[in-house]
Amino acid sequence: MRNVDYKRARHFEVDLSAFRNILEIDTERMIAKVEPLVNMGQISRATVPLNVSLAVVAELDDLTVGGLINGYGIEGSSHIYGLFSDTVVAYEIVLADGQVVRATKDNEYSDLFYAIPWSQGTLGLLVSAEIKLIHIKEYMKLTYHPVRGSLKDLAQGYIDSFAPRDGDQDNPDKVPDFVETMIYNPHEGVMMTGRYASKEEAKQKGNKINSVGWWFKPWFYQHAQTALKKGEFVEYIPTREYYHRHTRCLYWEGKLILPFADQFWFRFLLGWLMPPKVSLLKATQGEAIRNYYHEMHVIQDLLVPLYKVGDALEWVHREMEVNKLSFLLFLHA
16 A cells, blocks of 8 residues: 655656646647646536536536646546546646647657656646537436445446446446446445436426535435435435535535534534545544554545456455445446
């Protein structure tokens, strides 16, 4: 396991703190040009009212474009669009000699274009990126489907969420826009599939609209867990609130940071304070807390082929005895 202090070992830093601007949103070319410290909350605030969005929007507001490119970014829509870096059409890079270049997949810097993703900032300084936009609708129609059984059964439920078993995977009406699964213990999980829906559809009589972004609402992973008791159900969530459904609780990390923060009285009175800034938490952690996280706590992203999901679940449970897992896996065709 990598020590949590690995970032403190850097020998020098370049201050890019001013590079946090959206430079252009071009709805004709369907391109957003942004600087590397633009975060997901910032860009969705600007794009969603225009009924456009990044194709891959990471769930936490504070995740930045630069981090998602130089590390990696994945979302519930990645089975359609790929990783976050797969939606980028051009990078503006400052090279080691001070030269500023624009790298695309078919210009003289195409090798740099393909090398930048996952490079951890080692090849140059990213100063802007041009990213594809897609057309969206006002709501996400989300279906919650509980699955019980072995880890292999849960994995199969996740796999079945991507497309119907009849093999009609080329029919866009049968392939969801978003897929996410939460596994709460080795025998129970909730599969979620989302499709964009218009305001007119969402407000039809009998449909339930759930604004999950309000500060007093139950945390999203706890809300999804109710499907284990009441069975499959469908609701409509405002699109931007769906994008950032895990922001307030940082998945289930919020429960570890403030054990009482999911209680109704706290959510109602002080829920607007959530989430605490991750950067602030890191800066104020004492050595004892850091050591505890290093010894007892694992936050790990895995990218595995879809047919290996069952094996991956069994391996993680066997090696780490994990109680809660959240999976947004992507199989590159």
